[in-house]
Amino acid sequence: MSATGQLTMRRFADLHLCPSIEDPDQVERMISKSSELGYQMIAMSVPLNITQARISRLQKICSDANLDLVTRVDLAPKSSKELLHYLRRFRRRFEIISVVCDSKSVARQAAKDRRVDLLIFPATKIYKRFFDHAEAELASNASSSLEIEMAPLLSLEGFARIRLISSLREESAVAKKFGVPVVLSSGATDEYLMRGPREYSALAGLFDMGSPVALRGLSEIPVSLVERNRGKLSPRYVAPGIRVVKEGDCCLGV
Amino acid sequence: MPRGVRRRYLALKLVSDGSVRREELMNAIWDAIIQLWGEYGASQTDLALIRYSSERDYAILRCSHRALEMVKASIASITEINGKPAALHIRRVSGTLKALIKKSQL
Numbered sequence: 431m432s433a434t435g436q437l438t439m440r441r442f443a444d445l446h447l448c449p450s451i452e453d454p455d456q457v458e459r460m461i462s463k464s465s466e467l468g469y470q471m472i473a474m475s476v477p478l479n480i481t482q483a484r485i486s487r488l489q490k491i492c493s494d495a496n497l498d499l500v501t502r503v504d505l506a507p508k509s510s511k512e513l514l515h516y517l518r519r520f521r522r523r524f525e526i527i528s529v530v531c532d533s534k535s536v537a538r539q540a541a542k543d544r545r546v547d548l549l550i551f552p553a554t555k556i557y558k559r560f561f562d563h564a565e566a567e568l569a570s571n572a573s574s575s576l577e578i579e580m581a582p583l584l585s586l587e588g589f590a591r592i593r594l595i596s597s598l599r600e601e602s603a604v605a606k607k608f609g610v611p612v613v614l615s616s617g618a619t620d621e622y623l624m625r626g627p628r629e630y631s632a633l634a635g636l637f638d639m640g641s642p643v644a645l646r647g648l649s650e651i652p653v654s655l656v657e658r659n660r661g662k663l664s665p666r667y668v669a670p671g672i673r674v675v676k677e678g679d680c681c682l683g684v
Numbered sequence: 685m686p687r688g689v690r691r692r693y694l695a696l697k698l699v700s701d702g703s704v705r706r707e708e709l710m711n712a713i714w715d716a717i718i719q720l721w722g723e724y725g726a727s728q729t730d731l732a733l734i735r736y737s738s739e740r741d742y743a744i745l746r747c748s749h750r751a752l753e754m755v756k757a758s759i760a761s762i763t764e765i766n767g768k769p770a771a772l773h774i775r776r777v778s779g780t781l782k783a784l785i786k787k788s789q790l
Contacts, residue, residue, distance in 0.1 A: 575752055621699075621771075629774055
């Protein structure tokens with residue numbers, strides 16, 4: 431319920447769809463499936479060298495399916511220096527920047543950099559999940575979010591899944607302690623790995639994340655992240671809290 | 685006076701490459717529950733398949749209301765049935781079969 435006492439519909443967002451961009455049929459199938467599952471906003475991982483024409487084509491397909499497309503890029507730098515280089519180059523071109531933290535130095539740099547939106551850790555290499563207290567504190571100060579992909583929970587089996595669930599339980603507890611926002615996303619590579627928001631919230635129960643928190647990680651948190659970034663990328667943005675409202679000679683009415 | 689057993693009914697939509705038989709569907713659901721929650725957890729679900737239509741790709745399941753979240757998570761974790769890629773989507777959950785059929789227009 432909103433502050434005015436009116437019931438408002440939740441807007442659900444899946445910030446990580448990973449179809450093969452080269453396969454337009456699969457892209458279309460996954461977009462229509464997202465719409466069918468009740469999402470209103472999706473983000474698709476795109477290559478760094480994607481053209482504006484291609485993005486426009488994707489946006490057209492999404493708007494036909496009543497979806498809002500968010501452009502997203504996944505950076506996987508090998509060093510913190512490389513990460514800084516990528517951020518300088520690509521921050522203003524994409525609405526969401528996520529960093530795959532493959533080493534501790536990259537993880538720490540990504541967590542303290544305000545230009546990074548989402549931190550991802552490898553699902554299968556548990557020893558490379560660096561989301562500990564120090565990382566959470568840095569992420570909390572820089573307003574970065576932790577992204578939890580749900581596809582590995584579906585595709586892994588046996589001991590690998592047990593270890594993943596155990597790490598996710600620890601990480602979500604650390605994120606809660608330090609106030610780091612957690613974004614849940616599908617990470618789906620095909621339509622069989624896609625699930626609805628309420629199904630993801632049930633799956634999040636596996637790592638002791640309550641249903642209201644999980645639903646916030648699929649709605650309010652990603653939507654506000656995208657809106658904040660769109661505001662920053664608009665030509666009217668000047669600095670945090672300052673934006674151009676009106677242009678011209680008679681702005682002050684003098 | 686102790687309250688009677690409370691149940692929940694779930695309407696499911698099946699997405700699969702080929703046709704799926706009733707037993708195959710139930711085996712996949714039980715396997716998923718046992719994988720995630722073990723035999724002790726599975727024993728608490730009180731699971732039963734009420735209806736299944738392979739032509740219309742829908743099913744109605746019944747479970748104990750206490751085990752609802754366990755059953756939902758297990759159903760969401762199914763990625764294949766009988767070796768073929770598949771997914772089960774929960775369309776609606778209700779406390780009575782009558783309300784479920786009415787609301788999900790089955």
